[in-house]
Amino acid sequence: MPRIGFPYDGGMSYARYVLAHLQKDLRLEWRGRDSIGGMLFFALLVVVVFAMAFDPTAYPTIARQISGGLLWVGLLFAAMTALNQSWAREQRNQVLDALRLAPAPASALFLGKALANFAFVTGVEIVLAPVFAVFYNLHPLGQAWLLLIILPLGTWSLVINGTFFAALGLRSRNRELLLPLVLCPIAMPALLAMIQATTDVLTGEFSPSLWIKVLFAYAVVFTTACILLFDAILHAD
Amino acid sequence: MQAAGMFWLGLTLAVMGFGFYAAMTAPTEATMGNLYRVFFYHLPHTILSFLFPYLNCAASFGYLFWRSRNRVRALQADAFAVATAEATVLYASVGLVTGMLWGRAAWGIWWAWDARLTTYLLLWLLYVSYLIVRRFSAGGSTALIAAVLAIFAAIDVPICFMSIRWWRTQHPAPVFGGGADSGVDSSMLPALRWNMLAWAMWGAFIVGLRYAIERRKQQAETAAALEFLSVDASDLVEAQ
Numbered sequence: 001m002p003r004i005g006f007p008y009d010g011g012m013s014y015a016r017y018v019l020a021h022l023q024k025d026l027r028l029e030w031r032g033r034d035s036i037g038g039m040l041f042f043a044l045l046v047v048v049v050f051a052m053a054f055d056p057t058a059y060p061t062i063a064r065q066i067s068g069g070l071l072w073v074g075l076l077f078a079a080m081t082a083l084n085q086s087w088a089r090e091q092r093n094q095v096l097d098a099l100r101l102a103p104a105p106a107s108a109l110f111l112g113k114a115l116a117n118f119a120f121v122t123g124v125e126i127v128l129a130p131v132f133a134v135f136y137n138l139h140p141l142g143q144a145w146l147l148l149i150i151l152p153l154g155t156w157s158l159v160i161n162g163t164f165f166a167a168l169g170l171r172s173r174n175r176e177l178l179l180p181l182v183l184c185p186i187a188m189p190a191l192l193a194m195i196q197a198t199t200d201v202l203t204g205e206f207s208p209s210l211w212i213k214v215l216f217a218y219a220v221v222f223t224t225a226c227i228l229l230f231d232a233i234l235h236a237d
Numbered sequence: 238m239q240a241a242g243m244f245w246l247g248l249t250l251a252v253m254g255f256g257f258y259a260a261m262t263a264p265t266e267a268t269m270g271n272l273y274r275v276f277f278y279h280l281p282h283t284i285l286s287f288l289f290p291y292l293n294c295a296a297s298f299g300y301l302f303w304r305s306r307n308r309v310r311a312l313q314a315d316a317f318a319v320a321t322a323e324a325t326v327l328y329a330s331v332g333l334v335t336g337m338l339w340g341r342a343a344w345g346i347w348w349a350w351d352a353r354l355t356t357y358l359l360l361w362l363l364y365v366s367y368l369i370v371r372r373f374s375a376g377g378s379t380a381l382i383a384a385v386l387a388i389f390a391a392i393d394v395p396i397c398f399m400s401i402r403w404w405r406t407q408h409p410a411p412v413f414g415g416g417a418d419s420g421v422d423s424s425m426l427p428a429l430r431w432n433m434l435a436w437a438m439w440g441a442f443i444v445g446l447r448y449a450i451e452r453r454k455q456q457a458e459t460a461a462a463l464e465f466l467s468v469d470a471s472d473l474v475e476a477q
Contacts, residue, residue, distance in 0.1 A: 161389075168382050172374035181369055182386065185362040186393050189400045196404065214400050225392055229385050232301060236378040 017104045021112025028089065029120065035082040039124045042081055046074035047128070047135055056136040067136045068198030072191060075128070076158060079121050080180055083162040086117055087170055096170070100234060110230040114163040121155050141204030150201065150208065153215045154194030160219065161187055164226040167233055190218045242445065249442055253435040259428035266425075272342040277428050279335040281436040283357070286328035289440070290364070290391060293321040297387035300380060312455050315380040318387060320447035322367050324440055329361040356401045363390040 029035055050070045056063040090096040099109055129151070132138065140147075162183055169178040184191075197211035260277035299314035336354070337347045348354065367386055374382045 168370075168385065169374075171378045172370075172382070174373050178370065178373050181366050185359060185366045186389055188359055188362075189393065189396045192400055192404060210403060214396075214403075218396060221392060221396065222389075225389060229388065232304075232381060233385060236381045 012104075014105060014108060017108035018111045018115070021109050022115050025086070025113055025116030026119065029116070035085055036120050036123055038085075039078040039082045039120065040127055043074045043078040043124055043128050044131065046070075046077060047132060050074070051135060060137060063136050064138065064141070064202045065199060067132065067138060068202055069195045070136075071129070071132055071198065072154065072195050075121065075125065075155070076184075076187075076191070078124060079117075079155075079158055079162055080183065082120060083117060083159070083166040084169075084176055084179055086113060086163065087166050088175075091170070106231040106234040107227045109234070110163065110167070110226065114160050114226075117159045117163050118152075118156055121159055122152065125151055125155065138202060140202050142201040142208070143204075144201065146201050146208055146212070147198065149212060150194060150197045150215070153212065153219055154190065154197075157190040157194070157215060157219045157222070158183075158187060160223050160226055161190075164230065164233070167230070171236065190215060193218065238449075242442075242449075245438070245442055245445075249435065249438040252431065252438060256428070256431035256435040259431045263428040264422070264424050269342060272339075275335050275338050275342075277432045278436075279332060279339055280429065281433045282328045282335065283332040284433070285436055285440050286325055286332050286360070289321045289325040289328065289444075290360070290394065292444075293318050293325060293364075293387050294391035296321060297384040297391075300384040301388075304381065311380070313452065315384070316448050316451035316455060317444075318380075318383065319371065319451050320444045322364050322371075322387070323447055324444050325364045326361065326368060327443070328436075328440065329357065329364065333357065333361060352402045352404065355404075356398050359397050359401075360394060363393060366390075 047070070054062065054066075056067070087096075090099065129147075162179070165182045165186075166179055168182070169175045172178055193211040193214040197208035197215065200206045200208035200211065256277070260274055263274070263277070265271055266273035296314045296318035300311050300318060303311035303314060336357075340349065340354075341347050367383065367390060370386055371379055371383050
């Protein structure tokens with residue numbers, strides 16, 4: 001079992017393996033631009049569909065109370081469409097088999113991929129958050145800068161488990177269906193925390209600090225679990 | 238083995254019958270009347286449905302440990318993990334349904350999104366998703382994928398429990414060990430103890446039965462694989 005942080009062939013450190021994987025994924029996305037484009041349009045459609053469910057501009061208080069939840073549900077759905085693709089891309093030309101044979105730690109591959117997915121979903125958020133504020137006529141009543149902590153933490157919590165479970169589903173039938181079935185129940189505490197924290201910022205009624213702590217704890221615990229267990233997943237027979 | 242199983246089943250049914258008698262003859266509760274008797278079934282099922290996930294988690298760790306060390310042990314651990322996961326879903330389903338009956342009688346609504354109910358529903362969802370994953374994943378990697386997922390679910394349950402507790406808190410405080418006026422009237426204790434014992438025995442029986450069925454399935458698959466290999470080998474010899 002390869003040890004984390006152990007330099008494999010003298011020259012390359014663990015961080016450089018992670019960086020190499022991250023670079024490869026970013027380059028692939030830059031050339032193809034399929035995942036970000038798809039996610040962005042999908043999230044935009046979700047925003048429009050939710051606006052059919054209720055009139056956000058006529059009821060600003062309700063809009064403030066529920067749009068935190070809508071934003072995260074939209075991002076969750078959008079992220080899931082991209083996460084499945086992120087591993088399917090490695091299956092073409094047996095790249096995954098080559099990665100399995102490579103003398104690099106398996107968790108570096110996983111971290112690189114998770115960081116790349118994190119960058120993609122964050123990119124979508126940067127575009128989507130202003131669109132959301134405009135379409136839903138939102139003026140946050142709490143400390144808006146806290147969103148700069150909540151959004152990345154929430155995104156990382158979704159992406160870390162999403163990337164892991166997408167890899168878990170690589171060898172299964174109904175791969176596209178499997179990811180949401182597994183990810184949603186596991187991510188429920190994180191979803192609860194990110195939605196509550198965002199709602200607290202938007203309504204300004206409570207302090208979101210408790211939920212930020214929950215989110216942080218979730219992210220730390222599951223990042224650790226994913227890194228420890230990924231080796232077993234990659235080398236499954 | 239079969240005789241022991243039949244004996245255990247007979248004993249379980251007898252205890253269950255006595256538990257039913259005790260539950261139906263226990264004194265009527267002051268505010269809820271006879272409707273409270275569902276409690277004698279709700280409590281054992283919910284308590285036991287929190288026990289099976291621990292066994293499932295332990296079996297999953299066992300599978301990961303023995304996977305590359307002892308093939309037979311690993312298969313046994315996997316069979317036990319399936320059995321306990323199914324028992325979790327069964328007991329949690331009964332717990333949810335009896336809880337809803339109770340809620341309808343006590344609060345006037347079938348369901349409330351309060352802390353305990355939500356956590357419990359999530360527990361149910363996690364283990365249903367575990368069983369679905371087992372069904373979907375094909376071939377030799379099923380056991381591994383399931384073991385990893387079981388560990389994730391086990392990590393998730395305490396986080397769920399704490400976060401939802403901070404979120405909302407209609408379910409009564411814990412009946413036992415919840416403070417000075419917790420606990421039930423001593424006249425109701427015998428019925429509770431008998432039903433606890435009966436459903437624990439029933440749980441052990443179905444887990445044992447499912448384990449035995451799962452082991453037979455594994456043995457049949459191994460035998461089929463070996464037969465396939467040997468046929469292949471003899472064909473090769475003939476061809477030469």
